[in-house]
Amino acid sequence: MARIVGIDLGTTNSLVAYMKDGQPRIVPDRNGRTMVPSVVALADNGLIVGNSAKEHLTRNPERTVYSVKRFMGKGLADIQNELTYFPYQLTETGGVIRIRLGQKNYSPPQISAMILKELKLRAETYLGESITKAVITVPAYFNDSQRQATKDAGLIAGLEVLRIINEPTAAALAYGLQKNTQGTIAVYDFGGGTFDISILKLKDGIFEVLATNGDTHLGGDDLDRLLVDLFVAEIRDRHEIDNRHYPDHMQAVRLEGERAKIRLSDELKTEITIELPEDKGRFTRELTRDQLESLAISVIERTLTPCRMALKDAGLNPKDIDEVVLVGGSTRMPLVRQLVEALFGKPPHCHLNPDEVVALGAAVQADILSGGTTDMLLLDVTPLSLGIETMGGVMSSLIRRNTTIPASAKEMFTTYVDGQTGVDIHILQGERELVKDNRSLARFRLKVPPLPAGVPRIEVTFLIDANGILNVTATDMRTSQSQSIEVKPSYGLSDMEVEKMIEDSFKFAAEDIGARKLIEARLDAESLIKTTDKSLAEAGHLVAREEADAIRMALSQLSTAKDGTDFRAIRARMAELEQAAKHLNAVMLDDSLKRGLQGKKVSDVS
Amino acid sequence: MARSMCWHCQSEVTGEYFCERCVKVQPVSKETDYFTCLGFPRRLTLDPKKLEAKFYELSRTFHPDFYQTKSTAEQTISLSNAAVLNTAYRTLRDPIQRAEYLLALETGSVKDIRTSPPADLFEEILELQDTLEEYRASDHGSDQGHRLRAVLQTEQEALERRKVEMESQLRQLFADWDKLQDTGEATSPAKAERNRILKQMRDLLSHRTYINNIVNDLAATIA
CATH class of the missing domain: 3.90.640.10 (ATPase, substrate binding domain, subdomain 4)
Incomplete structure (x- = not known):
């Protein structure tokens, strides 16, 4: 089976990891950096991602998107009171936030897809093979729409998302693999934009989540x-x-x-x-x-209530927790550690790198899925209750929160009027009594054969899969015929829209690669020009005038090429300049060595 | 698991969860009850450790994680088997849900266990509901508020004691049931005993749920 990578798609930073010799490892970039800033900027030459995009935050704030994870699976109304904090322009179409970059609108999954593509490319470059499959992590408290949006982002990036797993449970996998712990652990995951708490029982390689809680808007x-x-x-x-x-x-x-x-x-x-x-x-x-x-x-302090709720749902007291594991950059704050210690009555475990542990866990899960690791199994739960709207605007719960997934519930539907041909069903997620206080997930219309009232019997199965994503199927009990259901998401892209985005993404991929090579070539050229200028100024007098002139000529040719759009030409002029300045650099090195040795005794150097 | 035909190679399935001929996973039949699914007899006292061990073992057998490299048909079966297994474990793990489930299996009426107040508590509960309303309408900081709160607190404690009492009666009935099942007698006194246990169990479960709901309501109101 082709390699599956593990991806931590974070609010602030993202990472990609893979499994080697039974141990998960982070894929670094050329400079050894492990994190890709989750920032996308529209530069003059096109879209750029990561470290180079981060520089545009202050230079080009209206065209630089950060913290896009906060918008996943959401409508504009959900973020109304923080709109002033974002310098870029936000609108909404079809229940989905759109971000304006230049002349185009992008959905949050499209922006996330650019970050995923960057990670994909990084892994491909490093591992020297094509990467098409991934496990992607999400906050445990993400609802169905937010998970679906993450999956869409993967698709748009050209990745088959084999599994969406929860960040704290991913961390537990990495932790469990390293420490071989048995017992009950609490994973306190306080990141850039989200907070999760998960309580797990670790026994003989089984990681059973007992309860989870959180706040997807706290970080x-x-x-x-x-x-x-x-x-x-x-x-x-x-x-x-x-x-x-x-x-x-x-x-x-x-x-x-x-x-x-x-x-x-x-x-x-x-x-x-x-x-x-x-x-x-x-x-x-x-x-x-x-x-x-x-x-x-x-x-x-707002993180403490979810912790208490999770403990209650797990039927445990703080003293029953054997170990508290800290995940996420925000847990580096001493005050966070103090409050966590006060709540659980024991110092938290913080020997793992809180920035990397989630991606490492995702790689472990990827290895389980590809059949590499067979002794570990994660049994996760659904964080929120799932239900449907019933008479009087009340939500009737079908699958309770903290139910182990996969989980299913069946509900029988019939008609109230003779000849009625459809039943409208509204799916919700949340813990409140009334429909209006819960999250609307989707609506669909159940097709019913025209019969006297009460005669049709349509059984609808609500199945939450191992990704925590809902699948709905229906069967007519009289004919045993199953019917396909077209669910209209309340806060998500339609299948058609996702398909269009995938198409676009492939169409522009070739252009994107060209644009990216151009950007990289320009950056490299700039730094070469800078260092060569410096060398000329410092050591120009040490070489022949003709040689210095030749270097200046090569410099000006590179400058011209840099302003053009042909990255090959830039690379060629760079090579020429390097060749022309080779002797100068050698002379300069010699000179500095000599000067460095002046005034030192022979015994000091040898 | 009942004998059936393998969905893949059409030979008779003799293995428990897999076809022995083509090694494909088999769907758990819709008729399989949760006890059978987890490999336990229909008893009401179960060892939670053994139940958990069996659940973990079957999770390793059915979980979709282990079917990622298999065919779509096998993935679908694994998904639905795992969902059934999870529901079965969740139901049997909790003694009350386990008893309610067994009752439904034995008497055939699934959703008909209505919650009803125990006859001897009927008057008391009506009075309690009035006090509860009065407290909700009162100024919680006032003397009257404090007095009503104290009354409700006493009531809550009394009802909780009653609940514990009912649970201990239930445990006795559970033991009676298990003993009767173990003897396996089909005589008419045995049948009468069986019906007595099921009837009492149904009443007790119904009353207990009723009391439990009130206690939760009380706790939430005076919290």
Whole structure:
């Protein structure tokens, strides 16, 4: 079977991992970096992803998308109160948020697909083989629409998504593989945008999830926003300028806040410096860990209620938990660790890299699916109750939350009026009594043969598969005929739309690769020009004038090529310049060595 | 599992979950009850450790994770078998759900176990409902609020004791049932005894659910 990779598609960063010699490993890039920033930017030459896109956050904020995971499976109304925080333009079509980049609108799965493609390419380059199958992780508390959107993203990226698995359970797999633990563990997963808690029983290679809970809208992003609000208010008071009118500066404020937050996990105080717009100088202040914590505590405390609910659903007390495992970048904060320790009454386990453990677990699950690992099995649960709308706008629960998946429920439907030919069914997810307080998943119309009222008997099976995604089938009990059901998702792309996006994605793939090679060539050319300029300035006098002229000539030719659109021409001119400057560089190295040795005794060098 | 024909090679299936001839997984029959599915006799006292071990063993047999490289037909069977297995385990793991399920199997009426108040508590519960309404309408900080809350708390404790009592009666009935099944007698006194146990069990389960609902309601209101 072809290799299956494991992908952690994160709010802030994404990673891809694979299995080698029974151990999961992260795929690094050329520079050894493991994380791909989950950022997509529309640059002059086209769409770029990851580290290079991250640079556009402040340069080009209206055309740089970050935290797209927060929009997966959602409508515009769901994010109404945070719209002001995003510098890019958001609209909605067919219940799905659309992000405007230049002249085109993109759905969140399309943006996520670009990140997935980047990871796919990274794995293909590193492993030297084509990658078409993947396991992708999602927050455990993701609902059906959010899971489906993730699966759509995979399809659009040209990946067959063999399994959607929950991030905390993935972490448990990686943890269990490493520590060979038996007993009950709690995985506390506090990431960039989401929070999950999962309680698992580990026994003889079986990872049985007992309960899970969370908040898909609670993460490090929320802490950054508190800092943004603080800084913006202070800047307004002190410098009489409202940063919110300058999207690029807002991004600078956000990034400085995020960096300060990260530094304060190791330090007790840190210096904040923000360049202000309109030549207003710069804003500086000291931020202490205490100050950050007094702001952050209200957000971090919001993670405790889901923890208590999960314990209750598992029928356990905090003392029954043998080990607490921390996952996600936000768990690096000392205050998070303190609160977790206070709740469970024991210090949490934090020897695993919280950024990497989810991707590693996804690779383990991928290995299970390809038949490599056979002694481990994950039994996960559905995080939310599934039901249908009944009379009076009440939700009738069919599959309760924390039911082990796959899970199914059957419901019999009939008619109330003679000759009625359809029954409308509204599927919901959530824990509340009333339909309006729960999440609408989808609607469909059950076809019924025209018969006297009460005579038709149509059995509908609601099946939640191992991905936590709902499948609906119906059978006419009188004829034993099954009927296909066309479900209309409330917050998702239709099958047709996904197909169109896959097509588009393949159509543009060739162009994209060209564009990407051009961008890379330009970046490399720029850095070569810079270093060669520097060498000429420092050591130009050490070579013959003709040689220096030849180098200048090659430099100017590369500059011209760099402004063109042919990446091959750029690479060719780069090679020429490197050749022309080879001697200069050697001379320079010699010279610096010589100067380095001056004043040193022979005994020091040998 | 009942003898049947393999969906794939059409030979008679002699193995438990797989066709011995073509090694394809077989669908768990719709007629298979949860006890049979998990390989336990129809008893009401089950060892949770053994039940769990069997559940894990069968999960390793049926879970879709292990069918990723197989045909679509086998994947579909694995998915639906795993769903049945999960429902079976969830039902049998809980003693109350287990008893309700057995009752449905034995008496044939699945959803008819109505929740009803025990006759001797009828008056008391009517009164309690009134107090509950009064408390909901009252100012919780006032003296009256405090007094009503104390009354409800006492009632809650009393009902919880009653629930525990019912559960211990149920456990006795469970033991009686298991003993009767073990002897396997088909005499008419045995049949009468069987019907007595099932009837009492049905009443007790119905009352217990009723009490349980009130206790939950009380707990939520005065929390």
